[in-house]
Amino acid sequence: MSVTECNGSDMTRNGGFEPVFCTIIPPHVLDRLAQSDDPARSGRARRTIQRDAYERTQRHLTTVAGAPAVALLADAEPGKPHRTVYDARNGTDLPGTKVRGEGDDPGQDATVNRAYAGLGATFELLLKAYARDSIDGHGLPLDATVHYDEEYNNAFWNGEQMVFGDGDGEIFLDFTNAIDVIGHELAHGVTQYTANLTYYGQPGALNESVSDVIGALIKQYTLGQTADEADWLIGAELLAPDVTGKALRSMKAPGTAYDDDVLGKDPQPATMDDYVRTGRDNGGVHINSGIPNHAFYLAATTLGGHAWERAGQVWYDVLTGGDLQQDAHFTDFATLTLKAARARYGDGDELQAVTKAWERVGVRTL
Numbered sequence: 001m002s003v004t005e006c007n008g009s010d011m012t013r014n015g016g017f018e019p020v021f022c023t024i025i026p027p028h029v030l031d032r033l034a035q036s037d038d039p040a041r042s043g044r045a046r047r048t049i050q051r052d053a054y055e056r057t058q059r060h061l062t063t064v065a066g067a068p069a070v071a072l073l074a075d076a077e078p079g080k081p082h083r084t085v086y087d088a089r090n091g092t093d094l095p096g097t098k099v100r101g102e103g104d105d106p107g108q109d110a111t112v113n114r115a116y117a118g119l120g121a122t123f124e125l126l127l128k129a130y131a132r133d134s135i136d137g138h139g140l141p142l143d144a145t146v147h148y149d150e151e152y153n154n155a156f157w158n159g160e161q162m163v164f165g166d167g168d169g170e171i172f173l174d175f176t177n178a179i180d181v182i183g184h185e186l187a188h189g190v191t192q193y194t195a196n197l198t199y200y201g202q203p204g205a206l207n208e209s210v211s212d213v214i215g216a217l218i219k220q221y222t223l224g225q226t227a228d229e230a231d232w233l234i235g236a237e238l239l240a241p242d243v244t245g246k247a248l249r250s251m252k253a254p255g256t257a258y259d260d261d262v263l264g265k266d267p268q269p270a271t272m273d274d275y276v277r278t279g280r281d282n283g284g285v286h287i288n289s290g291i292p293n294h295a296f297y298l299a300a301t302t303l304g305g306h307a308w309e310r311a312g313q314v315w316y317d318v319l320t321g322g323d324l325q326q327d328a329h330f331t332d333f334a335t336l337t338l339k340a341a342r343a344r345y346g347d348g349d350e351l352q353a354v355t356k357a358w359e360r361v362g363v364r365t366l
């Protein structure tokens, strides 16, 4: 099987939705940690890489066996979240032991409570801002497993559920700490059910970028922030105190999120001038996503106010509108944002802000 970090669903091949597998920590970061001189550190990174590879294979086998990607609740009530949090108790069996269901009171474990809240915040943004009932638009139950494996330095969406590691405490902290990371992973589910962007090259970078955009919007919505108040960082709460950096990525200033002895330097470009051509990271999906990320940041901050309202609405319309092809390139996506802005808001500030944003990052529109 191909070793993709996040394999998208493919309706044409199987006649149905194939699960995706998406991790939050990009392979270039784990590869770098695995080469560390510190044997404990490199050992943990190798273990995380091995677990990721194993889980990816599990998803693949599930797909081949034809098992359904999702189990819908028969008694699901529209417009209400249906959350279940499980505890893997530092093992790797999924989903683990159920520890909190929908409507249950918070328990003693802060990790469980954060996962529950993060699933709820994602559901809330999709419903309140975009009238979308869960990630599939049809009330998909939201499941999460916490305390996956030991010192596991990642979190992932496997096409069916969220899974969170505790982090090693040295490089990464508990992966439920960052609500935008929870939102990022669940947004891969939204993409899976809508535009279904291929996870390679430019469509893959757009897939990654859409997840960062929705993740950032969930954080801003939860905090009640305007575009000017937001930090526009992804995973700011994930880095351990000794790491020299602010976050995993910066939408405001791609390439500046971290510069650390152990982690290396943030490789993201902000404009097409610095576009990275690489076969690694599925053709740089976590790298070149900096370009559409920065375009969204520019559009949202030019418009001001709540980013999920106008800029977010335009991006959401493109993702879900049916015109975005699976193999779309930056130019295709950018052109569709102009069309969506005009369709929803006419020839006003929105169209101008979006047009200028793509100009500034060097992406051509047609």
Ligand SMILES: [Zn+2]
Binding pocket: 022, 023, 024, 184, 185, 188, 208, 211
């Ligand atoms: Zn992702």
